[in-house]
Amino acid sequence: MGYRENPRPGGRSARVQAAVHQSVRDMLATMDRADVTIPLIAQRANVTPSTIYRRWGDLQALLADVAASHLRPEGEPASIGSAREDLAAWVEQYADEMASGLGRQMLRDVLAAADSANAEKCGTYMRCQLSVFIARAEACGEPFPTLTELMDHVISPIIYRILFDQAPDSDYVRGLVTKVMPESTART
Amino acid sequence: MGYRENPRPGGRSARVQAAVHQSVRDMLATMDRADVTIPLIAQRANVTPSTIYRRWGDLQALLADVAASHLRPEGEPASIGSAREDLAAWVEQYADEMASGLGRQMLRDVLAAADSANAEKCGTYMRCQLSVFIARAEACGEPFPTLTELMDHVISPIIYRILFDQAPDSDYVRGLVTKVMPESTART
The missing domain is CATH 1.10.10.60 (Homeodomain-like)
Structure with missing residues (x-):
């Protein structure tokens, strides 16, 4: 992928x-x-x-291309502890960046283009990043959510709130991560 | 509200x-x-x-205003059975409409404007519609998800997929509704 x-x-x-x-x-x-x-x-x-x-x-398509490049991750997410801790830290930073003025502008530019290719590219970037945490969890036998669960129940609500509502705060973001974790690890 | x-x-x-x-x-x-x-x-x-x-x-702001008016619900969702059945039918139709060419265009126009007022209006429309199902469930003592659960775990994943991925199919949409229902009603 x-x-x-x-x-x-x-x-x-x-x-x-x-x-x-x-x-x-x-x-x-x-x-x-x-x-x-x-x-x-x-x-x-x-x-x-x-x-x-x-x-x-056209200009809109060029702006979308520039925005998608900006949203392209620069490397693997930092490894600071368990896969769950890595994910929680990464998601919190991601939510902050996307909720910033620049982040919102990049999302707007990607979505405003008539062609959805750049928006889909951003979806792919996201799935690639999340796959890193899943692979780390698997390597240590750590129970972990699936890619679909992470996309649907952590990333989607964050992005929806940024686009259609107030920016999510960090308690809310941490709550999404806690809620999606398999039962055995859901204690915080 | x-x-x-x-x-x-x-x-x-x-x-x-x-x-x-x-x-x-x-x-x-x-x-x-x-x-x-x-x-x-x-x-x-x-x-x-x-x-x-x-x-x-500017033009973008006008297009966003027209799109938000288009996305404004025309009335209460149909009542066909239990609140859960009403919700499932409504969400499926909503996902279809938003994934259509016109629906995507309206979402794009609402989101492309520099001012997020029209996007937030659409978020409010959505919460108002979902509140109708919650009130119906409450009136009949039917166990039902909270507004936040419906926004985060049904609406957000549908909209994220439409914007950044392939359009969700109806099995997927039905699965989101089933998953968010309280345990006692989650059999289907």
């Missing part, structure tokens, strides 16, 4: 993608979002606008 | 809102979304563009 990015590293395509993504990130950090346009991005990335239109289609 | 809409019915403000919303719906049904602009909407609704800018701010 690994995920891979499209362009061959080091190729022209990868260089264009890196330059365009970097321009978008720089511009979003310093300009009003409504003023970010494909011609300006192209100018800054030193490519032609038609290169961007050909590759991404 | 009732929800109310802003403009006084029958007032000028309500008439403008109705005309603008109707224009947006008509245009989205017949035109490419990228061609829908505030000047065209204004022309069709017979108002000035500045009326729209003043009231909604």
Whole structure:
């Protein structure tokens, strides 16, 4: 269930993608979002606008691609104790990041695109990260929830609240993790 | 926990809102979304563009407002049997509607706006609808999940899958309802 990015590293395509993504990130950090346009991005990335239109289609699709790259995990989650402790710490940090202004903006950009490919990529990133905890638990014979249970009963409620309600607090997030654990480990 | 809409019915403000919303719906049904602009909407609704800018701010905010109105429930959920049966039927239909092309578009429009007011309104609509089932269960002494349990463990996983994964099928949706029911009623 690994995920891979499209362009061959080091190729022209990868260089264009890196330059365009970097321009978008720089511009979003310093300009009003409504003023970010494909011609300006192209100018800054030193490519032609038609290169961007050909590759991404429209601004919304480009923003979704940049946001999905941002949401791509940078490595394996930290191992600090049992798989359960690792998961609890990781989920709490994840909820904080997604509830921040930048996190919400990235979620919005991924979801606003007409094509759901980038949103699905983010779902895949999440399943890959959670699989790491499951593999660690399995290696130590630690009872642990399934991937579906974690997606449905920990990640989904966190994201729903961030999108449609107030940001979840850390007690709530910890409660979701406690509740999804198999009976024998559900004491806290 | 009732929800109310802003403009006084029958007032000028309500008439403008109705005309603008109707224009947006008509245009989205017949035109490419990228061609829908505030000047065209204004022309069709017979108002000035500045009326729209003043009231909604930008196109994304207007689309979010139209989408939230679309997602506003039209009445109480049907009563066909026990509260549990009512809930199961309603949730299945809700999941179908949200997973449809139009449903996804409405979710996207609500979430794409920089202001989360319309997204939160949709969360409130949902809690109001679910409260109806809870009240029915209470009236008959039927054991039933809490509002938080229904939001976290039925609605959230459905919406997460629609947004970040493949659309959930009806077996999956029924399974979520079965799982959240209190022990004594969880046989099906």
